[in-house]
Amino acid sequence: MHNPARYLPKRPTASYWLKDLKMPVADPLPSRTVDAAIIGAGITGLSVARRLQELKPEWQIVVIEGRQLCGGATGRNGGLLIPGLQDGWTSTAARVGEAQTRKLFRFDLQNAVALSQFVSSYISNGGEPDPFLHSFKDGCLNAFATEAQRDFWTAEVEKMQDAGACGEGMFTILDRKQVAGMLGTDKFCGAVQIKPGFRVWGARLVLALAQDVLAKNKSPPPGKAGGRVNFCTETLVRKVEFASESGGSWTSPPLHRIITDREGDGPGTLTARNVVFCTNSHTRTLLPDIPIVPVKNQVIVTQPISPFPAFDGCVSANDGYEYFSAREDGRLVLGGMRNLAPDMAVGNGDDASLDPVISTALRSYIHDTFPHIRDKVEIEMEWAGIMGFSADRLPFVGPVGEDRPGVFVCAGYTGHGMPRAFLSGYHTAEMVAGVKVGEDFPEILLPHGRLGKAERVPIDTYKSSS
Numbered sequence: 001m002h003n004p005a006r007y008l009p010k011r012p013t014a015s016y017w018l019k020d021l022k023m024p025v026a027d028p029l030p031s032r033t034v035d036a037a038i039i040g041a042g043i044t045g046l047s048v049a050r051r052l053q054e055l056k057p058e059w060q061i062v063v064i065e066g067r068q069l070c071g072g073a074t075g076r077n078g079g080l081l082i083p084g085l086q087d088g089w090t091s092t093a094a095r096v097g098e099a100q101t102r103k104l105f106r107f108d109l110q111n112a113v114a115l116s117q118f119v120s121s122y123i124s125n126g127g128e129p130d131p132f133l134h135s136f137k138d139g140c141l142n143a144f145a146t147e148a149q150r151d152f153w154t155a156e157v158e159k160m161q162d163a164g165a166c167g168e169g170m171f172t173i174l175d176r177k178q179v180a181g182m183l184g185t186d187k188f189c190g191a192v193q194i195k196p197g198f199r200v201w202g203a204r205l206v207l208a209l210a211q212d213v214l215a216k217n218k219s220p221p222p223g224k225a226g227g228r229v230n231f232c233t234e235t236l237v238r239k240v241e242f243a244s245e246s247g248g249s250w251t252s253p254p255l256h257r258i259i260t261d262r263e264g265d266g267p268g269t270l271t272a273r274n275v276v277f278c279t280n281s282h283t284r285t286l287l288p289d290i291p292i293v294p295v296k297n298q299v300i301v302t303q304p305i306s307p308f309p310a311f312d313g314c315v316s317a318n319d320g321y322e323y324f325s326a327r328e329d330g331r332l333v334l335g336g337m338r339n340l341a342p343d344m345a346v347g348n349g350d351d352a353s354l355d356p357v358i359s360t361a362l363r364s365y366i367h368d369t370f371p372h373i374r375d376k377v378e379i380e381m382e383w384a385g386i387m388g389f390s391a392d393r394l395p396f397v398g399p400v401g402e403d404r405p406g407v408f409v410c411a412g413y414t415g416h417g418m419p420r421a422f423l424s425g426y427h428t429a430e431m432v433a434g435v436k437v438g439e440d441f442p443e444i445l446l447p448h449g450r451l452g453k454a455e456r457v458p459i460d461t462y463k464s465s466s
């Protein structure tokens, strides 16, 4: 039975990615009506805010976040941006058709380009050149634990190449020896090497996006003064009353009413012309008909290990249930193994505690995979985070429906957020601003016709992809 209270954000385990970051000071909730309220300050919410500010510099925009900036999945993930489909070509094409599959594939690559462009512009505008987006020299390895996985992915790669979905050199099939040469372990019987592939420090990226937005608050384009983006963090949205539900009777023109847990220091309720839900795994708390379920995942980071294989890349293994990468300072980041949790951790929205079975398994994984360094490994931190899995394994991007004008959602990446969230947020902002969205946007991501009950979906729907 769906219990909305279960999905409200609470005090989470401490994440390595957030520990030394100084986030902007929280603004009070605006007392007058805003043009757009964005709920959720992860990569999606910040991407929406930045693009909307660019398109509508005269608008009053507020980003409302229950925790600190980036307190959700973006600040707690494995940080791997592996473009390409999270499921195989065959199953995706069977579900959504070949044309949309091709668009989804391109979308991931365009997302990586858009992110790289943001990072370059941020640095050239004086932003600190933090290592929050790193292009792996050796790409990403989708490593095979079994020969069946090897045969499956080899055939899938051929199909993608035949369909002309990927450029020359994007996928290379490696055998056991080649993988062992790269990683220093013979655990895997081969891999697909995917290029390009990136490592993202999500929290630093979100902070950079916030700094960019704050800088533009101070220097709006000529003739466009008056607009502003406010960040109201530590403010939990408890309920949204949609203008369509009130029939516009309590205000004219109809406005959405956002009820928060703010007390004492100003208004607890805000009215907005548009509301954008960038609430990831918590979306159903506020929008019960969006079929996204929480799925818990765990990550550990080691102290710097030396010597570590000189592999500049990342590995996703066992159909995405295990993933790791080495950082430039020799720290190993390893996550996953939710397949060991009851019901694969589906429906578990608790990131305030760790599952001891998974904690043990993650530690053993390092020992078994890299026996030559096992005595040198010390775990520095371990934390949990919650992914938002959608019933059809694709995010919801766009207006929720004609019955709720001015209401948008951008959530539910199903463990594949780094390759999709930035551009999904960007296009959502265009829809809010009433700007035509480019033809490259995969229309299959629009919520229309996809709403319903997540409980009716078989649990196997939520397998793999982290």
Ligand SMILES: Cc1cc2nc3c(=O)[nH]c(=O)nc-3n(C[C@H](O)[C@H](O)[C@H](O)COP(=O)(O)OP(=O)(O)OC[C@H]3O[C@@H](n4cnc5c(N)ncnc54)[C@H](O)[C@@H]3O)c2cc1C
Pocket (backbone or CB within 6 Å): 009, 039, 040, 041, 042, 043, 044, 045, 064, 065, 066, 067, 070, 071, 072, 073, 074, 075, 076, 077, 078, 079, 080, 081, 082, 202, 235, 236, 237, 238, 278, 279, 280, 281, 282, 283, 285, 286, 297, 298, 299, 323, 335, 384, 385, 386, 387, 388, 410, 411, 412, 413, 414, 415, 416, 417, 418, 419, 421, 466
């Ligand atoms: C442990 C883990 C590992 C992962 N590893 C990878 C990976 O390696 N590669 C990859 O591609 N993806 C990975 N993901 C998935 C990826 O992190 C997400 O898809 C992505 O970060 C989603 O971004 P978002 O901005 O939509 O959501 P979030 O970052 O979760 O932001 C949503 C925000 O909304 C806020 N919120 C929700 N409800 C309310 C409310 N009622 N009031 C106020 N605020 C609210 C939350 O507090 C949260 O901060 C991983 C996720 C986890 C948890």
